[in-house]
Every structure is written in C-alpha cells, then in structure tokens.
Amino acid sequence: MADTTKKGDFANDLLPNPETLDDTIQHVNNPVLDLPNIEKLYLTAVKGYSQEANTVYFTDGKSKVEVKVYSEDIIRIRLAPEGSFLEDFSYAISFKEDNYVSVEVIEDSEYYKVKTNTTICLIRKSDFNISFSNMEGQVLNRDHSAMHWEENVDFGGYYVYCTKEAAADEAFFGLGDKATNLNLRGKRVKNWNSDTYSYAFNQDPLYKTIPFYIGVTEGKAYGIFFDNTFKTYFDFAAEHQDQTSFWSEGGELQYYYIQGPKMMDVVKRYHKLTGTHYMPAMWGLGYHQCRWSYYPENKVREVAYEFRKREIPCDAIYLDIDYMDGYRCFTWNKRYFPDPKKMISDLNANGFKTVVMIDPGIKVDDNYWVFKQGKDNNYFCRRGDDYFMEGFVWPGRCQFPDFTNPEVRSWWGTLYKGLVDDGVAGFWNDMNEPAVFGRGTFPNDVRHQFEGHRGSHRKAHNVYGMQMVRATYDGLKKLYKNKRPFTITRAAYAGTQRYSSVWTGDNIATWEHLRIGTLQLQRLSVSGLSFCGTDIGGFTGEPDGELYTRWMQFGVFSPFMRVHSAGDTRDREPWSFGPEWEAICKKFIELRYKLLPYIYSTFWLQHKYGEPILRPIAMLEQEKAKNMIREEEFGFGNQLLVSPVLHPGQANKIVYLPEGTWYYYFDNTYYEGGQEYTIDTPLDEMPFFVRGGSIIPEYPVMQFTGERRVESLRLNLYYAEGEHTSSLYSDHGETFAYEQGVYVEKHFITTCDAKQVNVIQGEDGLYTPYYTDFNLYLVGLPFEPKQITVDGNKVSMQQDDEGKLFIKLDRDFKKINIQ
Numbered sequence: 001m002a003d004t005t006k007k008g009d010f011a012n013d014l015l016p017n018p019e020t021l022d023d024t025i026q027h028v029n030n031p032v033l034d035l036p037n038i039e040k041l042y043l044t045a046v047k048g049y050s051q052e053a054n055t056v057y058f059t060d061g062k063s064k065v066e067v068k069v070y071s072e073d074i075i076r077i078r079l080a081p082e083g084s085f086l087e088d089f090s091y092a093i094s095f096k097e098d099n100y101v102s103v104e105v106i107e108d109s110e111y112y113k114v115k116t117n118t119t120i121c122l123i124r125k126s127d128f129n130i131s132f133s134n135m136e137g138q139v140l141n142r143d144h145s146a147m148h149w150e151e152n153v154d155f156g157g158y159y160v161y162c163t164k165e166a167a168a169d170e171a172f173f174g175l176g177d178k179a180t181n182l183n184l185r186g187k188r189v190k191n192w193n194s195d196t197y198s199y200a201f202n203q204d205p206l207y208k209t210i211p212f213y214i215g216v217t218e219g220k221a222y223g224i225f226f227d228n229t230f231k232t233y234f235d236f237a238a239e240h241q242d243q244t245s246f247w248s249e250g251g252e253l254q255y256y257y258i259q260g261p262k263m264m265d266v267v268k269r270y271h272k273l274t275g276t277h278y279m280p281a282m283w284g285l286g287y288h289q290c291r292w293s294y295y296p297e298n299k300v301r302e303v304a305y306e307f308r309k310r311e312i313p314c315d316a317i318y319l320d321i322d323y324m325d326g327y328r329c330f331t332w333n334k335r336y337f338p339d340p341k342k343m344i345s346d347l348n349a350n351g352f353k354t355v356v357m358i359d360p361g362i363k364v365d366d367n368y369w370v371f372k373q374g375k376d377n378n379y380f381c382r383r384g385d386d387y388f389m390e391g392f393v394w395p396g397r398c399q400f401p402d403f404t405n406p407e408v409r410s411w412w413g414t415l416y417k418g419l420v421d422d423g424v425a426g427f428w429n430d431m432n433e434p435a436v437f438g439r440g441t442f443p444n445d446v447r448h449q450f451e452g453h454r455g456s457h458r459k460a461h462n463v464y465g466m467q468m469v470r471a472t473y474d475g476l477k478k479l480y481k482n483k484r485p486f487t488i489t490r491a492a493y494a495g496t497q498r499y500s501s502v503w504t505g506d507n508i509a510t511w512e513h514l515r516i517g518t519l520q521l522q523r524l525s526v527s528g529l530s531f532c533g534t535d536i537g538g539f540t541g542e543p544d545g546e547l548y549t550r551w552m553q554f555g556v557f558s559p560f561m562r563v564h565s566a567g568d569t570r571d572r573e574p575w576s577f578g579p580e581w582e583a584i585c586k587k588f589i590e591l592r593y594k595l596l597p598y599i600y601s602t603f604w605l606q607h608k609y610g611e612p613i614l615r616p617i618a619m620l621e622q623e624k625a626k627n628m629i630r631e632e633e634f635g636f637g638n639q640l641l642v643s644p645v646l647h648p649g650q651a652n653k654i655v656y657l658p659e660g661t662w663y664y665y666f667d668n669t670y671y672e673g674g675q676e677y678t679i680d681t682p683l684d685e686m687p688f689f690v691r692g693g694s695i696i697p698e699y700p701v702m703q704f705t706g707e708r709r710v711e712s713l714r715l716n717l718y719y720a721e722g723e724h725t726s727s728l729y730s731d732h733g734e735t736f737a738y739e740q741g742v743y744v745e746k747h748f749i750t751t752c753d754a755k756q757v758n759v760i761q762g763e764d765g766l767y768t769p770y771y772t773d774f775n776l777y778l779v780g781l782p783f784e785p786k787q788i789t790v791d792g793n794k795v796s797m798q799q800d801d802e803g804k805l806f807i808k809l810d811r812d813f814k815k816i817n818i819q
C-alpha cells in the first residue's frame, strides 16, 4: 500500500521551509542563468502613453505595457519587453471585451490613472509600478517592483516576473487542484500538468493548471488571472513575507486584475472571462459507480442488478480501459463485450447510463483505423527534429494527436461515432496531462500547431488535456444532435469548465486523503471548475467500511459524485463492506437523490451567473479574519452547509456556522449562526445544515433520475426572521433549449416575523415544468398557523401518509400568507 508520507516523483514540498525554497529556486533558474552577464531587467520610468478605445499603451522608451479595460471590473495588463506584443490569443478566455465601458486616462504629477466606474489602475511615472484601487482610493493590489524579465539563452526567450506586495493579513485562494491548505499564504506552487498516482498532501504540481488566485485583505477581495500556459509559479508570501510573485518559463507576462470587493464578485467575473459549465443532463448529477475495470459484460450486469435489487439509486456505470481491444481507443474487446449495443440498451432500460474511458495515446498499428487516419492526415505530434513523438502507454508504443490543431480536434470528435451509436452516454478522458510511461510526459521540443500560433510543448503542455476534452465535447455535441454531452477530464487549464467536469485523479484510501479531497473540491470550485469530484473511497489502497461511508457522505456534497478504485483493490460497491455500512451508504445516496432539484438549481446558478457550487467559509464571510483559515465546513450552493467527518471514530466535531440561522437537516434542531458548536457525528449522520429562510425543493427517492415524473414537488420552508430568496430551476433536462430561454427559474421570496410568514413567487423563462403543484412543509415555525391564504383564498393544511402537515399549492401561486 502506498505510503502517504512519502513524496512522489513530482514532489515539490510546498511548505515555506528555507531549504526547500532554495531548492525550488535553483530548479526554477536554469543553471545557464547564473552566468554573470545575465540579469533581471526591469521596466524603467514611464515616457508616455497612447490610447485606442479601451486600450492604453504605456512605454518606458523601449518596453511597452498594454492596459486593456475588459469591463468595469476587469483590466488586463500585458508586457512587451522589446516593445512588440505577441498576437492576442488565449485558450482560456471566452469573453470579448465590453466596448461600452467608459475608460478615462487621468494624469497627475505622480501617476497615470486608467479609470472605469469602479476600478482605477495606477501607473507610477517614476518606476512603472502598477497598482489597482477602488473608487474610495483604497489600493488592493500593488506591484512590489515593476514587471521584469530575464533572458534564457537555452530556449531563447524570457522568464517573465511580476512581484506584488503582500499585505500582512492577506489570504490567498484559488489555483485549482493543489493538495494543500485552502489558504495558500506561505506556499509556493508550480503549474505543470502531471500524472501523479497516489499523490501526497503538499505534493505539487498535480494534474491541473489554473493560474488564478483571489487575494483577500482587510475583508476586501480582488483576483489575478495570469493567463500563461507555460510552466508557471506562484509564491504567496513564502519566500518574502511581504511579497507575492508569479512568473513563467516563457510566453508573455499577461494578467487580468479582477475587482471585488466580494470573493463571490471575483469568482463570478473570472467566470465571465473564462466561461461556465453548460447545464449537465440531470443523470450526470446522480450517483455514479466506477471501477478499474468492470468486465466482462456479466460483471457489469451483475453490478447493475445488485443496485436495483438492493434499491440503491445509481445513474451510471463506467467502463475503464479494459473494455477496449488491446487498449485501442474507440474499439471494443469482443471477448469481454460480445454485443455492447445490447448490453448498453439493457442497462438503459434499467436506468443506467454507460460512460467509457478514452485516452490520448493511439497505438502504432497500421491495421488500426484510428492510427491509419491519424497517420495519413499527419495529425500526430512531432518532435523538434521532425520525428513522431512516440511513447509507451497502455496500448504499447503510441503516437499522440495534436489537439491544439482545430482540424485534429474535429477529426477526434468524429471518432466517437461508433461508441455513440452503440449507446454510450458519457466519456471520460484520462492520461491527458499528457502522461507517458517512464518519461512522464512529452519532451519539451515537441511542436504544436496551437491554433496557428505555433509553439513547443513548453507552451502547449498545460492546455493539451483541455484541448483533448474540448475535441471530445464538440464532437459529442454534434453526434448527440445537440443533446448535452457528459464528459470528464483529469488534466485541465483555466476555462476547461466550458467543456467538461473534472476529477482529482489517483488519490488514496486514507482519512488524510478524504480531507485533501474536501480541500481540493472547494479550491477547484472557486477556481472555475465547480463540476468536480474525488474518487470516493480512494483510488489506491483499501478503505474500511467507516472511511468508505464517511467519504460517501462527503460525496453527496461533491458536485460530481462517483465511486472509483484501482484494479488491484477489493470490491467497492456500496454493499461491499457489510449490511450496516450498506444501510448508511444507501441512506446518503438517497439523500443525494432527494436533493437533486436543489443541486440542479445550484448548477443553474453556476452556469448562468458563475456562482461556485462549493463555497469556503472565507467566501461566505470574508470580513472575519478567522474565516481565512477555516477549511472544513463549506457551503453547497446558497443554502446548505456541511462539514464532512474526517476522522475515524469521531463522535462529534466542532462546526462553525456563519451568521444567520441554521437548521440541522436530520432533526431540524435550530442554531444561531456566527459561532462554533460541537455537533454529534453518529455514523449515520453528518454535520449538514440548512440556512434559515430557505425553501429547499426535494424529490422523492428514485432509483435513477427520471425514473418517474414528479407531479407534486415537495418544498421545505425553514423559518427565519427577515427576507430570504430561494431559486428553483427546471428545464427539458436533455437539450440545449435552455440557451434559447426554454427553462423556468422560479424565485421564492420569504419574509417572516414572529407572527406571520409570507412567500411571493416570481419566475423567468419560457418553460412549463412537469410538476403541477407544490407540497409546502413548514419547519421551525414559532407559532401555530391559524390562517393560511393563497392568492387571496383561504386554504387548510393537509396530512400526508406519515401524518405530517403540508400546504397544497398550485405551481403558479403568487403569494402565500401564513398567520
């Protein structure tokens, strides 16, 4: 079993230990840089500027700096050391600048100021120091020294650097999948997508590159997105307590400053730049069962059968690499799966979708059509010396498509046709860091087309996986005739959320890894990748029933909920650990299914408004300094809060509840927020709270999404004084019609005082939902309802089968009053 304290191959300890830092610095600086005649060059005094619409160019006589206003709250900075900018191109950005924003340049004796209605970018004339302030003149982010660069004679370009001041109280969040504390203060991290089997706490880099962070100082937040695909580094007050730096081994120094003041504003604006995930099909939010690998066909049928027999809900079963013929992508092993179409249609008939694995490595084999097509069309990557890039992966000797070439991507998209025709509903892209056995990844000199902007692997490495899953997504969208694809990827770059969900790779079945998972998913969520999950139960190693069950509980509140495990481990189905654990797992998977209308609505808030699904406490209450280091409890959407149990034998845990009022979900105990509580954690419960004032929709338990139509939708109203808003979203569930307004987003505004409760309903969108009415249940009412009026008519409470009282409401009710 893997030893979690050992560092892996790619290890780079993040702790700000001086020795480690010295190592890192030596690693960053190419030895040739130690030559005495090579030094860092800095911008000097500003000599003048010119303005073209939203863009202002400043120069020190030789170098140029571009300040481009994207929107009121987003300003981009670019540096051209020699005075000429590269062509403007980014894989991350999906937003065109707002041409209607007002941009003003004001000059005084000390500064040039580029001003919008909310943000001022100040450029100090004497030394090109750049800072950003709000309209109150409060500087939130300031250069420590002017932008600088350093020639690398080896690759013939520049290392580019930006060094900012770090305030004494400043906290830092973001950076994707880093397996470390939520607040990155005191850490140095590196971005270079890596296959990191059995990674450890603090190990870095991992699979994803999201060069975006949020800084919070004195309760105010801003963001920096360093859009550079080369190997990048961030140092958050680690080397120098008063400095934050980011730099890259090549490419352009180009970053976006994003104004707050709320962390939520920053994340929403980051999403505005880089896009959000499309609405997933509802089944993508159900419970998924995966394994390396379920085969042959009888094994798959048996697993599916057990779920239905035991009445444990499940929506998807995964086939890992062994379904392929000799690991050749887009083929079937006919010995294991003689009639895949029949198997998939039988699974479908029982409510199971089939998701299969696709890797980037294509077996070198002239009798294999995918290889033939790729070879004939010159679609595979080549090294600097023009030979094909070859490496060993599962199929043996492989070549690799250049996914940065749009023509290659279109071709790749068509390859899915056979599997789609067989009925496969979703695809899982793995090994796309890209991973190569033995050598790790491609050599640096492999060339890439990069959308016509050409570059070596140093530039394309971190986007390779993103472009692979983009090809997958685009191809599937066509093949499914505009139905929503389901995709999942391991490697990612900023913006990957537009094409796929993600998982955190090869974790370990330990309690420590359960905790790492809670940190990674919160971090991914504030880094734009909200549709994320861990391998529930741990990929390598063996969990016991308790760890598996506690992880399943966290899984309910993971945006993507999938159990997965390595091939050499024991069984990992919800029933594999005996009947007691099975019963608890079942209860929690059922909870996931009850919450689906809430989860789906939360997804809509993510898709439409860029609100992250998981919200660290720091984001819920950023004014409180202590919250900057809270990392165990987190919000799931607007109205739920959880704190997963992370230790064996834990009988209770301390949970901080933010300001407001909260109800413990399992028995509706009421809590005043703004303080810590010790919460009992019996094995069949977990700290899970609903915010007072919320209306939470619930489905009845189903064995899979869409098993039956819900005609009377349950709503639970949790009483709290004051005014609160809740959303309920519904749509067709399968198509992209919501993009044309075919959806309904309902808003419930509740206003409560000691004597009465009012609910007003409003809605947007053109869709008529399936449900015709609501069953409204009241939780925590401080008075006995005497009179209920719905749209002016008196109604009385009804009793359900369990004797519980509820109010029957027409779906389109406008106003309820309860006294």
Ligand code: MIG
Pocket: 291, 292, 320, 321, 357, 430, 431, 490, 505, 506, 564, 565, 566
């Ligand atoms: O070299 O396809 O992270 O989820 O089961 C291992 C086999 C390749 C790594 C993935 C894991 C998957 C496994 N893959």
